[in-house]
Amino acid sequence: MTSILLGLAIFLAVLLGMNFIRVILGPTLFDRLLAVGAIGTNAVLLLAIIGFVYGRPDGFLDLAITYAILNFVGVVAVAKFLDAKREVDPDALGQAAPLRGERDQ
Amino acid sequence: MSALDWVSAFFLAGGAFFLVVSTVGLLRLPDFFSRSHAVGKSETLGSLLLLAGLAIQNGFALESAKLVLILIFIAATNPSGVHVLSRAALRKGVPVWIHPDDVPEAERRAASAAEAARAERAAGTHGTDGADVTNREVAP
Known part of the structure; x- marks a missing residue:
């Protein structure tokens, strides 16, 4: 079972890396934040699995709980900050997602 | 493999599947709001299945209680975090994709x-x- 879990951990790490593509590309600031939140959730799962792979899940699960809490607080704090701020830099909002869709152009 | 192992493997595979769906959605969908839909639901379900699979694999122990704690926490916070982010985006006027x-x-x-x-x-x-x-x- 450990080898299955190890494979799953590698798989999750690959998914986590793929989420970074959205952080780098993301046309708007909110896309980047969303992808960062997804990466945080993936990291929690990765920590839990790595704990079982290493055979001492106790400490790793504590780390995972802490990471989940910090991830949530971080995302909500930044979202509330952006919500309350009077002006967001228009470049960060970006018009990159076109109204008329992709097929139209 | 015992029956419990098979159940656990089923949950782990389901969790991996939904995490893949979430990542593909995050990368492929056209605008912020549809991407937040992918992350808010698919990622949550995948996490829940994966953690449940780990807890079943581990059996009745303290680690399982911690896993259930993480499971409940993610079930509560992941969708609400995405919701807060989406509301901020809507108020700041992020463009909406229309078919x-x-x-x-x-x-x-x-x-x-x-x-x-x-x-x-x-x-x-x-x-x-x-x-x-x-x-x-x-x-x-």
């Missing part, structure tokens, strides 16, 4: 919404957030 087939209908609806907002402003009251957002997106 090309629906563009004339959407433009008509937005034009009438803008008309209503203008009338409201002329009457001396402030438009709501929603009206402002619609107004901004539809300007050609």
Whole structure:
């Protein structure tokens, strides 16, 4: 079972890396934040699995709980900050997602 | 492998599947709001299945209790975090993608919404957030 879990951990790490593509590309600031939140959730799962792979899940699960809490607080704090701020830099909002869709152009 | 192992493997495979769905959705969907839909639901379900699979594999122990704790926490916080982010994005006027087939209908609806907002402003009251957002997106 450990080898299955190890494979799953590698798989999750690959998914986590793929989420970074959205952080780098993301046309708007909110896309980047969303992808960062997804990466945080993936990291929690990765920590839990790595704990079982290493055979001492106790400490790793504590780390995972802490990471989940910090991830949530971080995302909500930044979202509330952006919500309350009077002006967001228009470049960060970006018009990159076109109204008329992709097929139209 | 015992029966419990098979159940656990089933949960782990389901969790991996939904995490893949979430990542593909995050990368492929056209705008912020549809991406937040992918992360808010698919990622949550995948996490829950994966953690449940780990807890079943581990059996009845303290680690399983911690896993259930993480499971409950993620089930509560992941969708609400995405919701808070989406609300902030809507208020800041992130552009909304509209399917090309629906563009004339959407433009008509937005034009009438803008008309209503203008009338409201002329009457001396402030438009709501929603009206402002619609107004901004539809300007050609």
